[in-house]
Amino acid sequence: MQSTSRTFKQNAHDALADAQLQKALSKMRPGFQQKRADVVAKLPEFEDLRDRGRDIKNHVLEHLDYYLERFEENVTRHGGKVHWCRNAEEARQTIMEICRSVDAKTVTKGKSMVAEEIGLNEYLEEHGVEPIETDLGEYIIQLRGEPPSHIIAPAIHVNKEQVVEAFREKHTDLPPNRPLEEVGDITDEARTQLRPKYFAADVGITGANFLIAETGSTVIVTNEGNGDLTQTLAKAHVVVASLEKIVPTLEDASSILRLLARSATGQEFSVYTTFSSGPRRGEDLDGPEEFHVVLLDNGRSAMLGTEYQEMLRCIRCSACMNHCPVYAAVGGHAYGWVYPGPMGAVLTPSLIGIDEAGHLPNASTFCGRCEQVCPMRIPLPKMMRHYRAKEYREGKTTPQVRTGLRLWSYFVKRPWLYRQSAKLGAALLGFLGGRKGRIATLPLASGWTSVRDMPAPEGRTFQQLYRMSGHGKAGGRR
Amino acid sequence: MSASVKARPRVGLFVTCLVDLFRPTVGFAAISLLEKAGCDVSVPESQTCCGQPTFNSGDFSDSRDIAANVIAAFEEFDYVVAPSGSCAGMIREHYPELFEDDPAMALRAQHLAKRTYELTSFLVDVMGLEETGAAFDGKVTYHDSCSGLRELEVKAQPRKLLNKVDGLKITELPGAEICCGFGGTFCVKYPEISDKMVTQKAEEIVATGADHLLAGDLGCLLNMGGKLKRLGAPTKVRHVAEVLAGMTDGPAIGEGES
Numbered sequence: 104m105q106s107t108s109r110t111f112k113q114n115a116h117d118a119l120a121d122a123q124l125q126k127a128l129s130k131m132r133p134g135f136q137q138k139r140a141d142v143v144a145k146l147p148e149f150e151d152l153r154d155r156g157r158d159i160k161n162h163v164l165e166h167l168d169y170y171l172e173r174f175e176e177n178v179t180r181h182g183g184k185v186h187w188c189r190n191a192e193e194a195r196q197t198i199m200e201i202c203r204s205v206d207a208k209t210v211t212k213g214k215s216m217v218a219e220e221i222g223l224n225e226y227l228e229e230h231g232v233e234p235i236e237t238d239l240g241e242y243i244i245q246l247r248g249e250p251p252s253h254i255i256a257p258a259i260h261v262n263k264e265q266v267v268e269a270f271r272e273k274h275t276d277l278p279p280n281r282p283l284e285e286v287g288d289i290t291d292e293a294r295t296q297l298r299p300k301y302f303a304a305d306v307g308i309t310g311a312n313f314l315i316a317e318t319g320s321t322v323i324v325t326n327e328g329n330g331d332l333t334q335t336l337a338k339a340h341v342v343v344a345s346l347e348k349i350v351p352t353l354e355d356a357s358s359i360l361r362l363l364a365r366s367a368t369g370q371e372f373s374v375y376t377t378f379s380s381g382p383r384r385g386e387d388l389d390g391p392e393e394f395h396v397v398l399l400d401n402g403r404s405a406m407l408g409t410e411y412q413e414m415l416r417c418i419r420c421s422a423c424m425n426h427c428p429v430y431a432a433v434g435g436h437a438y439g440w441v442y443p444g445p446m447g448a449v450l451t452p453s454l455i456g457i458d459e460a461g462h463l464p465n466a467s468t469f470c471g472r473c474e475q476v477c478p479m480r481i482p483l484p485k486m487m488r489h490y491r492a493k494e495y496r497e498g499k500t501t502p503q504v505r506t507g508l509r510l511w512s513y514f515v516k517r518p519w520l521y522r523q524s525a526k527l528g529a530a531l532l533g534f535l536g537g538r539k540g541r542i543a544t545l546p547l548a549s550g551w552t553s554v555r556d557m558p559a560p561e562g563r564t565f566q567q568l569y570r571m572s573g574h575g576k577a578g579g580r581r
Numbered sequence: 582m583s584a585s586v587k588a589r590p591r592v593g594l595f596v597t598c599l600v601d602l603f604r605p606t607v608g609f610a611a612i613s614l615l616e617k618a619g620c621d622v623s624v625p626e627s628q629t630c631c632g633q634p635t636f637n638s639g640d641f642s643d644s645r646d647i648a649a650n651v652i653a654a655f656e657e658f659d660y661v662v663a664p665s666g667s668c669a670g671m672i673r674e675h676y677p678e679l680f681e682d683d684p685a686m687a688l689r690a691q692h693l694a695k696r697t698y699e700l701t702s703f704l705v706d707v708m709g710l711e712e713t714g715a716a717f718d719g720k721v722t723y724h725d726s727c728s729g730l731r732e733l734e735v736k737a738q739p740r741k742l743l744n745k746v747d748g749l750k751i752t753e754l755p756g757a758e759i760c761c762g763f764g765g766t767f768c769v770k771y772p773e774i775s776d777k778m779v780t781q782k783a784e785e786i787v788a789t790g791a792d793h794l795l796a797g798d799l800g801c802l803l804n805m806g807g808k809l810k811r812l813g814a815p816t817k818v819r820h821v822a823e824v825l826a827g828m829t830d831g832p833a834i835g836e837g838e839s
Contacts, residue, residue, distance in 0.1 A: 112771070119773055132756075428760045432777040466771055468764025468778075469637060470727035491639030504638060504766065512635055512643035515598075516650065518627040529602050540837035541810050550769030554776035555807035558603065558818075558835035565596050565605035569624055574612075 104222050104250060106455055108439035111462035118433040127260050128434055135425035138369025139476065146365065156362050157480045159355045160416035163347075164407065170316040170349045171398070177319025181381025183394035191221035194399045198223065198308070198341055201395055202232050205338050207305035213323060213330035214238035215310030216254055216419060217343050217399055219441045220454075223308070234308075235300045237329035239293055246273045252435030253443065255367050255421045260434050263289070297329070307337035307391065311344035312363065312418065313356045314396070320380040321396060322356055324363065324373040331377050339393035340379065346398055347415040359418060362478035366420040402454040410489040414449045416479040421446075423473035423483060429466055438463060445473035449486045457494055464490035525564045533562030592620040593658035595651070595672070595697075597665045598630040599799040604834065607799060610826035611664045611700050617826075618708040625654040631668040636675060637765055645686075648676050652689050660707070661697040664822050665798050666729015669699040674732050699729050700822055701797060705738040712745035715827035722754040722791035723821070724782070724805065726798035730758060739797060739821050746824060752789045756782075763804035779808040787814050793833075795821045806835040 107114060118124055143149050163170055175185040188194040194217075202210060210227065212218065212234055224234045224245070236245040240258035244251055246269040251257030258266075267283045270292055283289055301307075309330050311321040321342045323330045334340040350356050364370040383390030406412055424430040424444025435443035440460065442450045448463040457464075464487035473483045494500050500508075514521045535542050536559020545552045592615050600607045608624075615622045632647035651672065655661045663669040673694045680686040704710040721743070729735035743751055762768060762778025782805055786794050794809070794816050796802050806818035817833035832838055 115771070115774055119777055428762070428778050429774055432774050466767070466774065468727070468760045468762065468767045468775075470760035470764070471731040472727070472758070472760070475731055488637060488639060491637070492641055493639070495639035495641075500638065504770070508635055508638055508640050508643070511630075512640070512647065515629045515632075515647055516643070518629050518650070521629045522626075525598075525602050532602075536837070538837040540832050541807070541835045543811075548769065550772040551807070553772055554811070555779060555804065556810040556835060558803050558806050558810070559837075560603045561605055561831075563605065565601040565608040566624070566626065568605050569608065570626075574624070 104219055104441055106440040106451075106459050108451060108455070108460040108463060111437060111439055111466060114437035114439055115433040115466070118437045123262060123265075124260050124434055127262055128431055131259060131425065132431055135369065139366060139422060139425070140369075142365045142369045142371060146361075149362075149365070152358060152362055153478055153480055156359045156418075156478060157416060159350060159358065160479060161413075163349055163351060164412055164415055167346065167349070167404075167407065170351055171346060173316040174314055174319055174349055177317065178381065178394070178396055179319075181319055181394070182384075183319065183381045183396060185396045185398055188397055188399050188401075190401050191399075194221045194343065194397050194401070195223060195226040197397050198343065199226065199230055199232070201339060201341055201393075202227070202306050205305050205393070207232055209233045209235060209300065209304050210306040210308055211235050211237050211301055211304040211333045211337060212241070213307070213309035213325065213333045214241050214257065215308065215343055216251075216441055217310055217345050218308065219250060220345075220401065221343070221399065223343070235297070235304065237297055237301070237333050238325070239290065239327060239329075242293060242297070243269060246270070250436070250441070253421060253424065254419050260436065301332045301336045304333075304337045306339045306341060307333035307335075308341045308343060309334050311342050311348055311396075313359065314344055314349045315351075315353055315356050315378075316349055317352045318380055320353075320378045322360075322376065322378050324360070324376050326368070326370075326374040328375050331375060334377070334379060334391065335389050337391055339395065340382070340391035341395045341397060342379070343397040343399065345403055346400055347403055347417075363418055363420050366422040366476065366478040406453050411449065411453050411486055413481050414446075414453060414486060416481055417446050417450065418479060419446075420478060422476040422478060426472045426476045428470065428472070429468070445483045445487075446481075449481075449483055449490070452490050457490060457499065461490075461494055461499060464488075522564070522566055526567055529560040529562060529564045529567075532557075533560045535559065589619055589621050590659040592622050592660045592662050593655040594622055594624045595628060595631070595655065595661055595663035595668060596624060597663055597668045597799065599803070600664060603803065604799055604820065606828055606831060607664050607820040607822050610820070610822035610828045611662070613826040613828070614700065614704060614713060614822060615662060617713060618704050618710045620660075620708070623658070627654045631663075631671045633667060633671050633765060636671065636679070641679065645679050648679055648690065649686065652676070652686075652693050656689060656693055659696065660703065661693060662700055662703045663697070664700045664820065665800075666699045666726050666733055666735050667798055667800065669697055670728040670732035672697040699733050699735050699797065701738040701742060701825075702729075702733060702735045705741055710742070713742055713825045713827075715825055716747035717824050717827070717829060718748040719793050720750045720752060720791045721793040721795050721824070722752050722786060722789045723757060724754055724761060724786075724794060724796040724801060725757045726796050726801045727760050729797055735797065739795075742825050743795070743821070749824070752791050754789055754791075755785055761801045761805050763800045765800065768804060775804075779804055780812075783808045783812055783814060786816055787812075791816065793817045793819060793824075795819055795824060797821050802834055806833075810835045
């Protein structure tokens with residue numbers, strides 16, 4: 104996927120001016136946040152589970168090669184095949200070769216962020232294979248020709264009217280008089296369109312929430328059941344997953360599954376949780392004839408052993424973005440690549456570099472809510488700060504910010520000078536505030552005063568008043 | 582915890598640069614509250630800033646110098662108290678982290694971190710203060726500033742003390758735990774996003790019908806106060822310490838003498 108993270112500021116400006124988007128975003132907060140809070144409150148061991156989830160993933164990341172090799176052995180034992188892909192190009196080509204080998208015309212797809220990451224749909228189309236998204240949200244944005252704006256609710260930015268508009272335009276067999284008033288009408292229409300596609304598809308592509316080393320199984324969770332139809336009805340099932348999705352055992356997967364739906368949608372469990380272990384066996388009634396796992400690195404192994412390794416614990420639940428006030432203000436498209444919100448602010452620069460995505464770790468108030476709700480206890484603000492430090496070290500911090508910081512620390516490191524200038528500053532700003540006690544325009548602080556007044560200082564600094572009041576003597580001069 | 586506190590603990594007040602520059606009243610209110618709770622309060626003259634601006638901008642080298650200055654200025658005291666969750670959080674959570682590669686400094690940072698508190702948390706959790714004896718005739722709402730709330734678990738303490746203030750009524754602010762959009766340099770680096778956040782916050786504050794907004798961090802208060810004034814809202818804005826200490830005679834934040 105082509106990134107527009109460089110223009111985050113402009114993207115955010117556009118998003119803030121989009122009235123429809125703002126309306127959609129304002130509905131998000133009460134829904135996701137309340138549901139998560141309710142379901143977490145009902146599970147006394149939730150905090151212990153978070154520790155367990157963190158520990159499982161930390162262990163795996165320390166022994167990633169071992170578990171990936173066990174996984175491959177077990178997939179092979181069940182008659183499947185693992186394809187190791189270093190980057191997006193290798194993954195796309197591998198999937199295309201599988202499609203060619205079964206002479207595929209169409210593929211159905213369950214929702215997969217990794218497929219977005221490698222730009223799979225565009226690639227398949229360019230090579231004569233039609234991809235059909237089967238998750239309702241993904242299907243809607245595919246019709247609209249846009250990327251997802253959220254990792255579990257990809258069309259959260261779209262309203263009902265826009266869905267109907269897309270259906271009326273793209274479903275050529277839809278009678279103009281067929282009502283699409285209710286949500287039920289809309290899902291019925293989507294179903295009508297998608298049902299025959301499942302049967303016609305030669306290949307079904309899904310992502311994976313987990314890869315289980317001890318069994319060679321892949322796991323997907325959905326609420327629509329579309330993933331199951333995608334992977335069982337086609338001739339070949341291709342699982343495209345990044346390598347950090349591995350867990351050692353079935354039990355480990357179960358522990359983390361208990362965190363996933365609760366953190367994501369506030370459900371105790373998702374409606375469908377499906378384990379796939381290899382292709383159809385002799386006695387099976389259905390299932391694919393071929394089972395392929397496309398295992399993608401694409402920059403992740405380079406995160407191992409760095410300040411960013413902990414990011415690889417992420418289970419893509421979206422709790423961080425559901426609670427992030429910046430995401431709530433600008434939505435997912437503003438982040439400019441596959442992964443939005445706080446997790447994207449760390450993952451995106453890790454995968455495509457800070458030159459491309461340097462804005463993202465900066466566009467955070469460090470309010471800490473993302474870390475507070477992250478089921479895997481990923482220290483997101485800390486890692487964003489590490490990116491800011493990397494920028495600073497490499498001289499990529501903007502000249503204005505760099506100059507400002509240098510000036511600030513020059514004074515702060517010299518207490519006597521600091522006190523004198525604070526006195527002057529307080530007096531000057533106090534004077535500018537005048538009888539009103541606030542300043543409406545201040546050229547050097549236009550970022551502040553463009554949107555809010557600057558409350559004026561009281562006129563004298565605390566230190567000044569404190570010494571004048573005679574208090575200072577006891578405190579000792581330094 | 583309060584049982585182990587010695588008769589008159591020596592407290593070094595970390596004034597914070599924003600209080601020093603913008604709102605000395607908060608510093609005097611903090612001294613009054615600490616003395617009422619039975620502390621000997623000193624204000625080291627060599628303190629400047631806790632280092633958050635440089636730290637959060639990724640300038641760790643200057644942050645270490647600034648932190649070393651704070652450590653030297655305060656390590657002689659039994660406790661360090663700041664009328665700010667984010668500055669206390671900086672000392673408690675981030676100073677030890679800053680000196681990870683310098684064992685001697687890390688030890689000093691850890692010692693200081695353990696003895697550093699946000700003001701209301703110190704009064705309630707350490708000194709066992711039940712009430713401040715203040716009176717305030719008004720309906721207030723309270724914003725939980727992010728760092729104090731999430732780094733130091735400051736939530737119940739200010740409410741506990743406010744509930745004992747004679748004449749004061751608290752109306753809870755919906756979304757009180759959601760960031761106001763200040764975020765230090767964030768508000769000037771991304772003014773449009775910050776504006777969206779603080780506008781929503783201001784609307785929610787006005788909708789409570791409270792005549793005063795209180796919080797424990799001056800950065801957030803300047804942000805929310807500045808927005809409320811720009812919107813022409815009648816809500817007055819004060820630091821929680823001013824109300825708890827009964828120092829509410831002067832103009833509220835962003836207001837003049839007239």
